[in-house]
Amino acid sequence: MKNTLRQIFHSPKFMTGFVIFVVILLTLFFYPLFNPGNPLEMIGVGTFAKPGTYVSLYDALNTSRETLRLSDADDNRLAKQLKAEDRVAMLEWFNAMGIAVDFDISDTDALLKLWDDNYDPATKPKGMTMAKRNYYKRLNNALLQLKAADEIVLADVNAETKALEETGKVNKTDYVNVGQVANVKLLPLGTDNFGRDVLKELVSATGTSIIIGLIAGAVATIIGLTFGLLAGYLGGIADDLIMFITNVFTVIPGFVLLILISYSIGQDQRGASVVALVIGLTSWTWTARSVRSQVISLRNRDHVNLSKLSGHSLFRIIMTDILPYIASYVVMAFILQVSSGILSEAQLSLLGLGPKTTEVPTLGLMMNWAMLYSAHTNGSWWAYFPVILTITLISFSLNLMNTGLDQVFNPTLRD
Amino acid sequence: MKNEAFKDRPLCLSGKGVTKVFGYGNKANTAVDHVDFEFHEGELVSIVGESGSGKTTLSKMLLGLLSVTEGEIFFQGKPRDISNRKKKKEYWQGIQAIFQDPFSSFNVFNKIDTVLLDCINMRGGKHLPKEKKIEMMTEACSFVNLKFAELTNKYPFELSGGQMQRLMIARIFLLKPKILLADEPTSMIDACSRATILDMLLQLRDEIGMTIIFITHDIGLAYYISDSVYIMEHGKFVESGSADDVILNPKAAYTKRLISDVPKIHEPWDLSTVG
């Protein structure tokens, strides 16, 4: 027994999977301590804010300033303002005008110089739409403004005269220390379609999904194990009856059954635990089948016969002479059931038949939201890619543990 | 033909037309085919047959571990009734077994003590004080030349095959059944331990006067230890009687073949007939 445990923890596959899984669990535990609060709180008003550090503009203005004269500040400013699509548009304009561009468009200096030398709002390149021409005008104005103004004037309405009064200025050389700004928000994975912090949501969803997987796995394993043990050990009519039920459940594809049950329960009744239960109730058949075949090969073994001859009860024989022999197998089946439970939840939720959307996020629901709000077509990768990665990582680690266990318990599989 | 020496003793276990068919339809396999037998108290009976002749199947039916397809088994002259668990438990007070493979006879997850304690419990010793139980286990172990103090808290896989089979005999020593069914108890262990174990079995028989049904494929061994011999071929008894009658004076061709297959030490082996 001790030896087996040692073998398990020396199996590289098991350990890799185990470490990944433990890291995930630790993250689930510790992250909320650093970033507490409701994971479904809508902190952003817009949809899909990009990942990054957000600095409060208001607080920045009220933070004491330092003057820094940085030689490349202007260039950086321009370079940042000039988005990749603007650069491509400028290139298009040059092409339309028949001007050769013999440098890389990421070279801001060269690009702006060429633009200054050649752009004239009055020219109308052939075949260019009005809208496009207006776009170029706006772009040009923005660039001019960026170069011209040295400062931005801050003004406020005077309470008595109702006239605007200058209250301060922001110079190009004014800097504030980010550490001193009152409100800085790090959104490592941005926000989702409802303006919720994706990372916080992801951590909470991963926890819920793992719990759904565990409940589904436990339900499936308990039902499958009980049926398998009884069918295999009792044989005869009990076996026929149980196998009939099992076959009925096998013939109807589990996922179709899952969809039908989820649909008939209705959105309001579908809490995370109900969904987990439904998944468990539809996925026990293969556990039952494989446990049964293991038990059939065990029940004629001499140690079982000897136990019978010692007058032990059916229950005791199953618990002490059969169960320990298939325990390793049951653990492996459980791990696989957990993994497939998590995937089933994701599939169900993707179809809109998952847990109700108002209580807790799950990995499947996050995918569902991302899909509904076209995150995959508008380039908001942070709303779905981390979710896919997490699901993959969880099933990868569980399957790896399973393979590791398999190799320890069935030495013939060892490579 | 019966063994005359035992015919006046009371019947212990007997059967009429006992049959076992595995499967049904065209897959039916008759493993034991209408066998009749009479085992008397204190008799050592050998059932001899080749591999696959149905010896183990018959022994499982005798033990009540397999249902009988047809025919009836009588225990102490009366039809055997093992219809519920209570009756089965009673029956198993009277008949016990030692199996062929000591390595698969033990539950590897239970300590050795469990096996012996179960026997004490089964004989109604459940509420005995702990010291008394230990004393009984020690006695049983020393009967088979094992030291209980060295075995306690060990797991079966820490023992050798011979030690395990001796422990099985210690189990019988504690249970003191009327009938012992020994299904090739020595075929998986080395020749040296084999003699020891046979000696212990015989000694135990003398001590508690039980009937031993000894199943073997080794007709020489059967001749050496038994009072009566039943020869089994393809699920049928082809010949039976006292060991001397059957082996020194075989009638069935199958028996003759079995006897001629026994290598004789004083004759050089003819390797061309082997295999």
Ligand SMILES: Nc1ncnc2c1ncn2[C@@H]1O[C@H](COP(=O)(O)OP(=O)(O)OP(=O)(O)O)[C@@H](O)[C@H]1O
């Ligand atoms: N549980 C079973 N189901 C189906 N057939 C069985 C079963 N057990 C035994 N048999 C068949 O019954 C026949 C007799 O088998 P059995 O084990 O009784 O032989 P045996 O004389 O004990 O042989 P061995 O010397 O090899 O132990 C064989 O043909 C075997 O295939």
Ligand SMILES: [Mg+2]
């Ligand atoms: Mg056999």
